[in-house]
Amino acid sequence: MTLASIAELVAASRPQVFTLLERATEKITTSPHVTHVYVRGSLAAGRADRMSDLDFVAGVADEWFEDFHEALDTFMITEFNAILPGWRDTIVNKMGGIGYVYLVENDGKLYQLDFYLVPASRADDVPTRTTRACLLHTREYVPACDAALRLKVAKYIAQTTERPRTSAELMVELLVLLQMVYKRVRRGQHFSAYGEWVMARETVRDLVRSSLVPTSPNWGWYRLEEELATTPIGRACGRSLHDLLLLQPPTNGTELDNIVERCLHIAEMAAPATVAQLADAIGSYRAYLDLN
């Protein structure tokens, strides 16, 4: 076998995530206002497998940052088959911008695409703020910005990241986290699966609290039983949430299906309009994950 033949085999066996990476990079860099594109995570570290997610960081000219952020969901849904709006990523490294997690369809499967937007004025610092980042694209950028603009963008980022999540955003967060748990279980990464399972249950808690006791001064698990106990719906949600806490992290598809079903049941009790609004997306999500 010649080297050329091995190269062909490698190319033929290449995980689809690299095709998605090429397509996404090509599309994102169509904009003249995108000054940097990095890839992070397992793709940058050379540890990518068929289930790897795609971690992008895009530097956007400061004067266009707000517009780009406002357009991001439409861009991802229209161009990359995102089945849900983005989940505002609360666990990503802080690199001076805002990150979102999308679930995108590619070649009949669901992939996680993390999209972190950073103002171009801070984009050169990205490699120092994350474990590993490969620069895929850079464009000559002469900052037309001044200190006032940088401050304005920083304030915009702070306001966006500190804004309380809506029930729709919490539902998206839940679905993304459960998909992450699913991926970890399939890889046998049970510790990571446990960590994300804890986060998913906290998201269910937050959805219940924000939907049923929106004026509560408390946060986390503190006094949640007492606050929910005042109405039949609250008590039913409380009982179901308690049962959810007793479940072990899923170890296979059937257990994951059971967990998804329980989480959706609680969500439907707490926020029925939100679940109805996302009904088609949830149906497609379950089909892609092969859940009954």
Added chain:
Amino acid sequence: MLVQDKRPAGLADQVGRVCALDGAVLARMRHEALTVPDGWVAEYGEFQSGGWWTLSLFSASGDPGDVTITDCEAVPTSLLERMPATRALLDSLGLVYMWVRLARLAPNSFLWEHRDYGELSDREHHRLHIPLQTNRSAGLVLGGAKVHLAVGDLWRLVPTNAHGACNLLGPDRIHLILDCYGNDGFAKLAGHSRLHDGDAVMLPSASEAELDRHVDDAVRLARLGYTDTAERSLLRLFYRYALPEGRVYDLLAAMHTALARPGAAEAWQVKKALMLSTKDDGGRR
């Protein structure tokens, strides 16, 4: 999105269920559709977003790659010879086929608002759909409603009315599309169509202010450098709102006018005329 089901008078005459099909037979046909075909053809590029693929089971030539429909005495293709359950079902319906296609609509893919049959003869033509695989985000939009063609029934569509097809989220939507001539068999089988509760969802109306906001969002995307994305975002509004016929093409023209691109604006008005042309002017898929 509004999820009421107040079907307007006449919607069931435009699209509806004709008769139930045997579940076991459909399962076998779905298996064939998912495992047998290869070499899917992308045709009618002007009318779709990309992501709509077809193969012929009955065609003029017998070649499954021959997917541009036209009046003919259709013959089974070499693909149909390898799909015995599908062949048996098609033979059992008592219809005279002009063309039969297997159609795959990928996620986030669309047939834009259009009319069909404009290029065909004056013979009596009819279209039937057999959904083999679908999902709730897939549907036909017509008459201000989104109709989900569920698996389990034979469906009739009158494609000379303005309509569009969407598969917003996926997975793949796979239908058999049967174009046939009028005969006693068709009259007996499909003379009356109906809609069940939940089949049709009336789309909400959009105010001019809402539409202006969408155009502004599209202009922003275009100014960021994503003109194609901006156009698609406006085309998708046809599947979100009950809009007057051709309105979505007007929004595209308005976007390009706002961007000071009169040539592109004019091109979308020309496209509108092509997509919604009457029988005299042509219009096909």
